[in-house]
Amino acid sequence: PCSNGLLDFAALPSFDAQQIDRAERSMWRYRSMLLPDGVEAISLGEGWTPLIGGQIDDRDIIFKVESQNPTGSFKDRGAALLVSVLKAAGASLIHDDSSGNAGTALAAYSARAGLRAKLFVPGYASPSKLNMIRLYGATLDAVEGPRSAATEASKAAAKLGDSVYASHIGHPFSVLAYRTIAYEIWEQLGQRAPTGIVAPLGHGSQVLGLMDGFRDLLTTGLIAHLPRVVGVQALACGPLLARWQGQPSSSEGSTLAEGIRIVNPIRAEALLDGLRECGGTIVGVSEEQIIDGLNKLGRLGLAVEPTCAVVWHGWQQVKDQFGPEATIVLSLTGAGSKTPQLDQLLR
């Protein structure tokens, strides 16, 4: 337990490249970093996603296509690991609060594991977003009020005892699982680190996992430097951007990038420390820039959700800070096929 009530690991094994199962087509090629021997990995084929090249304004860019995970987002990695751990620990009923990618992923992996799952969702969540969760057989509990009301209901349920609170935020397994994105990028680049990585930033779980993963590789001497990580927030809801710039946070508005619409990010200190350590930064993009990025990525054959379309203009803001020879990875965290009212965003 951390001082703020979150859980973290006391110790983890060192990264060992010899332990990579190179025949395994999923994130479980790094199984030795994720689970003790003998614990069953609950898998739908998550991870080992494509790393494909492209060009933006005559500059070479590399996309990590996390949208190609089983339920369409990088959250599948975290859900796979968390559900594996909870099942091994004897859970039969779990719950969490999310109406988005994390909830979809948890429902899918619970189904895969044969666990019952309950999702507390805001009462205002659109039915179309909840259909996938229902298809996976999870129970939905709509909670009236703001998003935080669903979290409170979820916490309260945990105290009743028969269900395990499978918080994708509070447990440290998601961030651990996201280290595999770093390992994969390293392998797929031919065992080297990129110069920079641009990723959406909400709670910061993915960014933390990326930084942790590359720190593992640095510690074991497999890379010579950490990539500079650029976290991109929506200007409409940018509490970490405000802190990074030393300003009071006043931006808690609505944004198309609903997956990173996080007013009170947790693990913020670790995140800001990590960004300073690697020479990274935080930038913000407008709603119009999100829409433009969505369409620009589409014209490259990449259909993503608005949440990760932030990386397009995020990259535009920092590109002059990287030389022309820099190896830049843009993380495409979620698929566009489930974007509501896509027709209104097409340009």
Add this chain to the structure above:
Amino acid sequence: PCSNGLLDFAALPSFDAQQIDRAERSMWRYRSMLLPDGVEAISLGEGWTPLIGGQIDDRDIIFKVESQNPTGSFKDRGAALLVSVLKAAGASLIHDDSSGNAGTALAAYSARAGLRAKLFVPGYASPSKLNMIRLYGATLDAVEGPRSAATEASKAAAKLGDSVYASHIGHPFSVLAYRTIAYEIWEQLGQRAPTGIVAPLGHGSQVLGLMDGFRDLLTTGLIAHLPRVVGVQALACGPLLARWQGQPSSSEGSTLAEGIRIVNPIRAEALLDGLRECGGTIVGVSEEQIIDGLNKLGRLGLAVEPTCAVVWHGWQQVKDQFGPEATIVLSLTGAGSKTPQLDQLLR
């Protein structure tokens, strides 16, 4: 050219396991079977999809998760190869007729290749299905009348000259690309063939590709027998089922399995011959069985579209023809996240 106006290959290289690029995370690990040296492969990371185990009614089953392709269906393999060939041949503008997975895939790969694409679609196609095609930047041409009117418009456009008819049906590249599904299953099973494969059946392109691919492996002595392929049609539109059973085809109705709602399948003779050769068969499922299969697969953590949900009850119909030790692969051809009105199908 074949007698019916379709195109086919005069000769193809033999399958050579030594040529597999085992470090490549996509169908291009079989590049030597697909493209001549020097031709650029247009790729979004298609293929090398997960093969994951599961259970249906206490019988072990293996799922080939084609829904995890870049645009959510196995059609990405065909589009990647076709667009690679057309780009190498100098095309700059291409067109096809499809409002479904094939059109989506062609639009995405055209964008990736920097080709302009036009899709002729039925006037009744739902706007939500066309949004992804628009996001990829393809031009849409809505054609009033039945589905066949879009095909006629597409053929007519080909005669005007400046655009290449990139028919995913008429060209033989799709079927060639689908051979890679067979190669992957063989590799992922530890270099052996399954006993049986159950797959949705419309025009039969995937089934033909699977049979061709395993025939390649048989010819080169890498497997000892062909898997028995079971094609599943919707009873509401089952012309190949009718022919298989020696009955006049009278079933041309509407079905939820819109991806296999094919009234006049082409390459039918080759398909029926192939099924006889491998000891396969064709079965049909009702609309209620499609809905049931969709929900049953969902409860395993697999969200698929109605078109490929046919495999659940297709398998139920043939399972007694396979012993308990049989290795059975169910092909999950398309993702469920784009299913229209999913809420009405949830049970």
